Amino acid sequence: MVTIGTASARPGEVDTGRLAVGETRDGSAFGLPVAVVNGEKPGKTLYIQAASDGDELNGVGVVQRVVPRLDPAELSGTVLVVGIVNYHGFQVAEHRNPIDGVKTNRTYPGHESGSSSERISAATYEVAKRADLVLDLHQGSTSRMLNEVRVRCGRRHRLHDACLELAKVFGCGYILDMKGPSGQLARVAPDDGIPTVDPELGGCVGWDETSIRLGVRGVFNVLRYYDFLGADADLEPQTKAAGFEYYTSPAGGLISFAVELGDRVRRGDTLFEVTTPFGEPKATVTAASGGVFWRSRRLPQAATGEYVCSVGTGISRY
Structure with a gap:
């Protein structure tokens, strides 16, 4: 049995639920939407999250389309998903968490008794630490931007090559290989031995079909290349910026x-x-x-x- 919050799945099962992280201003409990896809066969664990910046919706579109396509009967290993990380920002389509005014993807690994964003980061990082690979889905907020994948651990990090490989496998066409700010999930998780990248799926207001389709393709490339699914990944040369x-x-x-x-x-x-x-x-x-x-x-x-x-x-x- 694999469990995240109220979602539990035995081998060969899929379940969705909520990961409790606190209460809203009126005292109502709230939780982040989560999914567990537990393959019939053993294997690695992939963690995917979206919308740690509340107005970056393309990743939510990717999750919306990937999870229904995952057949646990064909899957080796487990896929863990948090569909919306920045719950409060998502509700009002704002980049930062409006409860504490903080960019959530600057607060990892979080603190279970800290600010709103720190509590969310702590809860989601506990899930991420169970994985062998992590995809933190982003986009360029409201800017116009290339579809790219960011390697944020730094070129001297012991997991740099593994993160760079993961970025190439995802295959947006462009890679930014540049150490990121402190508190990013893609900075923190490699320190715990987990190759992690953040695909930046274009930039738009709302969401963009082209970027979402590219993100779905990227997730399935990762699933195929790392032996979650029995098919070959579609790898292509990437343009890398330093x-x-x-x-x-x-x-x-x-x-x-x-x-x-x-x-x-x-x-x-x-x-x-x-x-x-x-x-x-x-x-x-x-x-x-x-x-x-x-x-x-x-x-x-x-x-x-x-x-x-x-x-x-x-x-x-x-």
Whole structure:
């Protein structure tokens, strides 16, 4: 029997339920939606979670489509899922947890008697620690962004190669191999010996069908490659970046981009122009070095010094 909260499944069974983590402001108990898919045959354990940032919904779309497709009769091992981590942020479509104003994916491994986010992180990390592999599904919030997988443990970490392999297997086409901030699940779990990555499934308001389908494909690639399912994974070479250059607006106005997501840029290439509402030119921003146009703001208006876009640097094929 494998259990998460109220969800329990014997070999060959699937069950869903709730993982209790506290009470809302009116004193009502609440829990995170969880699923257990327990294969008929023994094997590894995969942990998947989504929406630790409450407005990043593409991962929820992936979970919604993956779990019904998992047949425990064909599965070796177990898949554990927390479908919505940032419960409070999800309810109001906000990035941070509105109860404590904290970004939940900065609070791992959490604390069972800490803030709201720390309690959620502690409860979900107890589940994650039972796994052999972890997928923490994200997206670029409301930015426009490439579909990518982030390796966050750092290139000197003892599990770096295993995390990088997991990122390639997931196969979004792009990998960011850059040490992440403290408190990220993909930083913390490798310290406990668990290869972990966070797929960043594009960026949008709401959810995006293309990114969701790519995420579903990625999960099944992982299940096939690591012998949960008896089929071959569809592996392809990935474009890997070692870091970012961030660009802000030198003037207030409307942004017009000269490149598209995924374009290769060279040093000196125009990235964007700033104009008045009447189309009068105010500034032109060029690339400081070569790379891949990786991420950009969605809305065209920007104030002086406001973030506009990012270029992935240190590009290689993996």
